[in-house]
Amino acid sequence: MTVGNLQLGGSPSVRLHGRGNKVRICPLWSTTATSLTRLVADRNKSEAVFLGRTNQPLTRFGIYRLVTQYAAMAGETVPTLATKRVSPHTIRHTTAVHLLRAGVDINTIRAWLGHVSLDTTHIYAEVDLEMKAEALARVDISSLRPPPRQPSLPSLMAFLKTL
Structure with a gap:
């Protein structure tokens, strides 16, 4: 990510290049923008934002x-x-x-x-x-009643005997 990928003004955001060369723009919190502003002050737009111990891009x-x-x-x-x-x-x-x-x-x-x-x-x-x-806890089921119980049906054997 280069300094040029940062938009630190009015609506702070960053332009990111992801896998498959996909580009997306993501908003930044104002506190993040403030920190990044201090980090990249007086740096060229083509420079990497994050540098390692040897001042090479991280x-x-x-x-x-x-x-x-x-x-x-x-x-x-x-x-x-x-x-x-x-x-x-x-x-x-x-x-x-x-x-x-x-x-x-x-x-x-x-x-x-x-x-x-x-x-x-x-x-x-x-x-x-x-x-x-x-x-599930937000659903109020207190007013629900259990379904009415089915009346007993004659047994299968009693039915078969009538045939």
Whole structure:
């Protein structure tokens, strides 16, 4: 991602090139835009936004290393996190589930993730059993009555004897 891919003015956003050379524009929180503005101040539009220790563009392997490193550090204070495998994809998946739980429609999440097919994104809806339980709990069934009991029917043998 280059500095030129950032739009940090009025409606902050970033233009991303994904797998298969797909391009999408994603909005940014104003706090993120503020941080990025400070990070890229006085830099050329063709320069990479994120640089590694040697001032070279950060690669996907560098990002993976940073995520796992900080997840391990967080695991020291959050013991349940220490046993989990955290990767950039984990963050992507977790974000999608949080969006779904917040009530964002599945088609918007599909566009956010850059999925071509809604079927790919539908996996997130299938995965979240907690959301299904919450939806079930919101349904008021207190006014429902059990169906009336069927009157006893004569037994099959009694019927056959009458033939």
